Amino acid sequence: MSLGQELAPHLPFLRRYARALTGSQQHGDAYVRACLEAIVAAPGDFPRDVDARLGLYGMFQRIWSSTNDNDEPEAAPPEGDREGIARARLSRITPLSRQALLLTAMEGFTSEDVAYLIGVTPEDVNRLVSEALEEIERQTQAEVLIIEDEPIIAMDLETIVRDLGHDVTGVAVTRDEAVAQALAHRPGLVLADIQLADDSSGIDAVKDILARFSVPVIFITAFPERLLTGERPEPTFLITKPFQRSTVKAAIAQALFFDESTVPA
Structure with missing residues (x-):
């Protein structure tokens, strides 16, 4: 089976994660395209020591982390004030904690898998998720x-x-x-x-x-x-x-995270 065939079943769910992470179909899909372009350009860099799904998300995380302050790839143009809204939210929830929450609650990865994806320990993942959940309560x-x-x-x-x-x-x-x-x-x-x-x-x-x-x-x-x-x-x-329940909670929190009406003055 080719690498493309291995990755194809996982692409819809990577788009789901990317859209939730960025608060935009346009921006999220642009990140996924950038990820796939990086894989096509250097297939030898794709990690083969983990399963295809984890490797795909790992490549995506590498693209996301390599951008400056989570700015979107050049393929995605600005989208009104949404990015300013997101930045206002980011002052209260760190990007890493949001990633940890979405990767566990929405994408179903274990703490060990998320630790691999975002470059921390499993204990750090649990702490980050707790931080995000505490912020949701507020x-x-x-x-x-x-x-x-x-x-x-x-x-x-x-x-x-x-x-x-x-x-x-x-x-x-x-x-x-x-x-x-x-x-x-x-x-x-x-x-x-x-x-x-x-x-x-x-x-x-x-x-x-x-x-x-x-x-x-x-x-x-x-x-x-x-x-x-x-x-x-x-x-x-x-x-x-x-x-x-955790999936609904994470989705609601993330949708409101990007909503203009919920950003404090």
């Missing part, structure tokens, strides 16, 4: 709209959201209901399933909402590969079903 709270047609999943999400200290503005099960609820009580964050009860799309519901006002969105799907191709406009934040 993060500005948001009002959350949940768009989910499966009652059990909706209840689970509502419990997680409330346990994190956020409020739930409502639970919508169709596109029209989601838009109506968003307009009636403007949320600070949207959690949206892809497929809704009346065969409508959570993506279309979000597009309708975003046409009225800006709000951070986290999509939830059982088929993440379909929304992580890098070939078209796609979600920045994505949770895979079935999800873990």
Whole structure:
């Protein structure tokens, strides 16, 4: 099997991580492209002493760490004030702690794997994750709209959201209901399933909402590969079903991290 064939199954999930880390599909996908270009240019530098997935993320981390103050690669142009927002957040959560949290909670790596990826000890990883979680507890709270047609999943999400200290503005099960609820009580964050009860799309519901006002969105799907191709406009934040509580917590924290409305004056 060629190196390209080994890496292909892992690329969608690397895009998920990169987008969550940068708060942008555009910036995240640019980092992934830079990573792949580096591998193609020097395949002999790809680590063969670890499995392909860990090696791929390791190459990505090398690209990320080599940039100055986490500036995006040249392929990604500026995106409004988002980078300034991120820098304001970075003054309170260090980049390394965010990486450790996302790599463990969202990508499912062990502390030992993350230690390899970011160049620290497993004990340091645990400390960094604890630091990030402590900062999340102090993060500005948001009002959350949940768009989910499966009652059990909706209840689970509502419990997680409330346990994190956020409020739930409502639970919508169709596109029209989601838009109506968003307009009636403007949320600070949207959690949206892809497929809704009346065969409508959570993506279309979000597009309708975003046409009225800006709000951070986290999509939830059982088929993440379909929304992580890098070939078209796609979600920045994505949770895979079935999800873990820690994954939802990390995704919410990261989405709010980049949201303009939650940056202190």
